[in-house]
Amino acid sequence: MRILFMLMCACVFCAEISPAQSANESARDSSSFYDMSLEDLMKIEVTVASSKALSSRESPGILTVITEEEIRKSGATDLMELLGKVPGFDFGVDVEGVVGIGVRGNWAHEGKVLMLLDGHELNEELFSAIAMGGHYSTSQIKQIEIIRGPGSSIYGGNAEYAVINIISKQSSGGNGITISSTYGQMSRQFATRNVAVAVAKPIGAVHLGFSALLSQANRSQEDFTDNYGATYNMANESAINTTQYKMDITWKKLKISGFSDQYHLHQRDGYENNFSRSYPTYFDSYHFLAEYELPLSKKITLTPVVKYKNQQPWKFDGESEGDEFTPYKVSAENILGLLKMNYEINESMNLLTGIETVGQRATRLLDSSYFENGNRTYSMNNQSVFSELMVRKKIANLTIGARYNQNDRFANAFVPRMGLTRVFNKWHFKLLYSSAFRSPSIENINLGIGIKPERTNVMELELGYKLGANSYLTANVFDIVTKDAIIFYYDTDNEDAYKNEGMAGTRGVEFEYRVKTAVGYMNLNYSYSTSNGKQTNERYSVPGHKGVQIGFPTNKISMLSNIRLSNSINASPSLNWMDKRYDIYTDDQTGEDHVRTFKQALYLDAMFNFEKVFIPGLVLQVGCINILDTKTFYIQPYNSNHAALPGTSREYRLKINYTLNFHKK
Amino acid sequence: MAILTKGKGILQGTFRKWIVCLAIFISGSPTVFSQISESDIKAMFLFNFIKYVEWPQTQGVTGFKIGVVGKSQVFESLQKVIAQKTKDGRKIELVSLSEKEFSSCQLVFISRSAESSGEEWARTYQGSGVLVVSEESTRSGKWAAINLVTIENKIRFEINQSAAKAGGIKISSQLSSLAVSINP
Numbered sequence: 001m002r003i004l005f006m007l008m009c010a011c012v013f014c015a016e017i018s019p020a021q022s023a024n025e026s027a028r029d030s031s032s033f034y035d036m037s038l039e040d041l042m043k044i045e046v047t048v049a050s051s052k053a054l055s056s057r058e059s060p061g062i063l064t065v066i067t068e069e070e071i072r073k074s075g076a077t078d079l080m081e082l083l084g085k086v087p088g089f090d091f092g093v094d095v096e097g098v099v100g101i102g103v104r105g106n107w108a109h110e111g112k113v114l115m116l117l118d119g120h121e122l123n124e125e126l127f128s129a130i131a132m133g134g135h136y137s138t139s140q141i142k143q144i145e146i147i148r149g150p151g152s153s154i155y156g157g158n159a160e161y162a163v164i165n166i167i168s169k170q171s172s173g174g175n176g177i178t179i180s181s182t183y184g185q186m187s188r189q190f191a192t193r194n195v196a197v198a199v200a201k202p203i204g205a206v207h208l209g210f211s212a213l214l215s216q217a218n219r220s221q222e223d224f225t226d227n228y229g230a231t232y233n234m235a236n237e238s239a240i241n242t243t244q245y246k247m248d249i250t251w252k253k254l255k256i257s258g259f260s261d262q263y264h265l266h267q268r269d270g271y272e273n274n275f276s277r278s279y280p281t282y283f284d285s286y287h288f289l290a291e292y293e294l295p296l297s298k299k300i301t302l303t304p305v306v307k308y309k310n311q312q313p314w315k316f317d318g319e320s321e322g323d324e325f326t327p328y329k330v331s332a333e334n335i336l337g338l339l340k341m342n343y344e345i346n347e348s349m350n351l352l353t354g355i356e357t358v359g360q361r362a363t364r365l366l367d368s369s370y371f372e373n374g375n376r377t378y379s380m381n382n383q384s385v386f387s388e389l390m391v392r393k394k395i396a397n398l399t400i401g402a403r404y405n406q407n408d409r410f411a412n413a414f415v416p417r418m419g420l421t422r423v424f425n426k427w428h429f430k431l432l433y434s435s436a437f438r439s440p441s442i443e444n445i446n447l448g449i450g451i452k453p454e455r456t457n458v459m460e461l462e463l464g465y466k467l468g469a470n471s472y473l474t475a476n477v478f479d480i481v482t483k484d485a486i487i488f489y490y491d492t493d494n495e496d497a498y499k500n501e502g503m504a505g506t507r508g509v510e511f512e513y514r515v516k517t518a519v520g521y522m523n524l525n526y527s528y529s530t531s532n533g534k535q536t537n538e539r540y541s542v543p544g545h546k547g548v549q550i551g552f553p554t555n556k557i558s559m560l561s562n563i564r565l566s567n568s569i570n571a572s573p574s575l576n577w578m579d580k581r582y583d584i585y586t587d588d589q590t591g592e593d594h595v596r597t598f599k600q601a602l603y604l605d606a607m608f609n610f611e612k613v614f615i616p617g618l619v620l621q622v623g624c625i626n627i628l629d630t631k632t633f634y635i636q637p638y639n640s641n642h643a644a645l646p647g648t649s650r651e652y653r654l655k656i657n658y659t660l661n662f663h664k665k
Numbered sequence: 666m667a668i669l670t671k672g673k674g675i676l677q678g679t680f681r682k683w684i685v686c687l688a689i690f691i692s693g694s695p696t697v698f699s700q701i702s703e704s705d706i707k708a709m710f711l712f713n714f715i716k717y718v719e720w721p722q723t724q725g726v727t728g729f730k731i732g733v734v735g736k737s738q739v740f741e742s743l744q745k746v747i748a749q750k751t752k753d754g755r756k757i758e759l760v761s762l763s764e765k766e767f768s769s770c771q772l773v774f775i776s777r778s779a780e781s782s783g784e785e786w787a788r789t790y791q792g793s794g795v796l797v798v799s800e801e802s803t804r805s806g807k808w809a810a811i812n813l814v815t816i817e818n819k820i821r822f823e824i825n826q827s828a829a830k831a832g833g834i835k836i837s838s839q840l841s842s843l844a845v846s847i848n849p
Contacts (some may be wrong), residue, residue, distance in 0.1 A: 250845075300778070661842065
């Protein structure tokens with residue numbers, strides 16, 4: 001902690017001597033808003049925390065917004081690189097080489113984080129998981145908005161711990177074409193290589209957007225050793241191939257969007273024991289969305305939304321040596337109908353209300369493969385109503401909302417939410433209470449007995465201080481309690497199973513410091529979480545280390561920054577520091593569990609950006625990721641005897657991005 | 666709230682250090698800041714539009730005048746903007762327009778509260794070189810050259826070329842490229 005304190009003091013010192021502190025800079029600060037261009041003004045508001053526009057300081061949620069400029073200048077290739085810099089966000093390995101998200105010290109991979117891409121829900125339907133790494137390219141992303149807290153009352157049963165809202169480039173207007181390519185090389189193997197194109201063009205009243213991504217990556221080039229001592233080198237055994245296409249059509253208030261996503265990864269790590277060779281695991285998804293904003297009056301807007309999703313996640317339909325990898329081929333469909341009404345009661349009151357119906361169906365596609373109910377298909381229907389009232393008063397903004405959820409396969413859920421926010425001069429505060437739930441997924445119910453939704457209550461308090469027109473500091477404390485946690489375990493027949501068991505959760509604190517001056521910007525954050533007093537089951541806790549969760553660091557510091565070197569050259573140093581982490585392995589001989597320690601890890605990256613150097617619209621980026629060549633490990637954040645999966649090593653990266661704006665006649 | 670009552674557990678031993686750290690941040694911070702509201706942003710949009718619009722040369726007109734129709738916070742926000750701005754070195758004047766009072770302007774903002782009379786106002790200024798801007802309107806397609814809209818909680822704008830032509834002004838292609846939709 002002393003080191004952390006010194007680091008923070010060092011940052012304070014840097015802030016104190018930054019050019020923003022000079023008299024001239026103060027003058028510029030005071031008028032910087034009034035110097036903003038239209039492009040800058042169009043970026044100001046955030047969307048995910050509430051249905052009604054509020055500034056991020058007023059929004060009833062703990063928010064992180066990563067802007068287009070930050071995404072581009074960071075040199076990040078994959079969404080995971082950026083999410084790793086968000087306070088409280090970490091990653092762990094599940095099974096079959098799949099890496100998932102942890103939030104504030106909690107394993108959130110299955111159904112606890114909702115990820116949206118222009119309204120498409122990206123969680124897969126069978127386990128509600130989101131497979132990360134080499135999956136979502138930053139070249140397609142305009143902005144990332146993250147609620148680092150629950151969003152169930154508006155977003156439903158996958159938004160228990162966080163909501164990640166991705167806005168793609170071509171869906172949000174524009175008139176031009178962007179072509180980009182990345183190549184990243186580790187010492188023995190490439191880390192990533194991809195080509196992406198995005199086109200946006202208004203044709204009369206219609207706006208068309210199209211994007212495509214072809215990406216190849218390798219999870220690691222390091223050796224992987226399972227908990228029984230078997231080792232293989234991942235260099236040619238951990239390929240990740242992604243192909244994505246997206247089409248967006250906007251006509252006045254009508255929006256139609258289609259998204260095709262093929263994520264194919266190769267793995268040998270399986271569940272506990274290494275496989276004898278690598279096998280593919282496929283995640284194929286097709287998404288469709290239609291939305292129409294129908295103004296009924298000056299104050300009332302009705303928005304019908306239809307979404308359809310067809311997926312085959314976790315698919316393996318090949319043959320394996322000695323049946324070591326069990327084939328799994330299940331299709332899942334989800335059709336969602338939503339009717340939202342936004343009623344602007346008066347200048348200070350806004351009501352959002354909606355009714356949603358969802359039908360889900362899964363079909364076993366392999367012969368002799370059945371659900372536990374003896375059928376080849378399994379379906380469930382979900383209905384919910386939600387409402388959120390926002391009252392904006394001088395004294396404070398009040399948000400009250402709730403969702404009632406009814407499902408024909410599991411118990412009903414009612415999740416209220418309340419938020420009090422106020423901005424007063426340089427200060428702002430947010431006091432938030434959110435109840436949330438996790439909808440059991442089809443396979444949770446199929447493999448579990450009497451599974452019911454797990455319930456989460458979260459209290460958050462944020463205090464923020466605006467240091468200057470473009471710099472602010474926020475600090476928040478949070479308290480998460482999840483009851484009837486849905487737990488994955490192996491049953492007595494050593495088969496996958498789920499059950500509700502005990503309590504889980506964490507509490508902690510997060511600090512964020514953001515500053516932007518004429519010479520660049522810096523987003524620095526620190527997060528701390530502990531499960532002390534929050535855990536009653538042992539699935540996630542490290543024995544002998546009170547309050548520490550398996551796989552996740554208790555303390556974490558991240559930084560994204562950019563320094564302007566000249567008109568056309570800038571540099572983006574970034575870092576991630578993680579405290580010690582732990583996993584648990586079972587001794588093959590004695591059957592006893594032991595704790596393994598992963599030492600503190602510091603990851604430094606630096607990218608140099610050459611903008612418009614050769615021809616207008618061309619951006620060249622070169623740099624090094626993981627300069628110190630620190631070992632990367634994704635630890636399984638629950639006690640299931642899967643060894644930590646290595647990640648990428650030091651990587652030299654080259655990115656080329658060319659944008660051509662179509663000129664109007 | 667457990668986090669507060671049990672807060673010592675989290676911050677034990679280091680709490681005071683963090684407070685000191687926070688205090689150092691605050692004590693050394695610059696003091697200039699003004700809260701940015703939705704109306705402030707809309708006012709800045711209006712000011713920025715001026716840069717992308719070509720007005721006909723009008724003899725005898727020396728200043729640049731913005732008129733606001735209806736009760737709106739945007740008026741107060743515009744006051745703050747024009748306090749710091751000029752148009753081609755000329756001071757910008759701001760007037761509140763009411764039905765009883767006609768004033769020659771270069772830009773007229775029809776606020777949400779006055780949408781029902783927007784068409785009438787646009788007709789009043791037709792052909793006289795006035796940029797008419799509406800706010801969150803669903804009916805201004807025929808009469809407002811620009812309509813400010815909120816999409817995904819960000820301020821955007823729609824352009825109506827025929828209304829601009831009727832108003833006697835020319836909107837640059839640069840501005841059109843930033844619009845969410847353009848009606849011919």
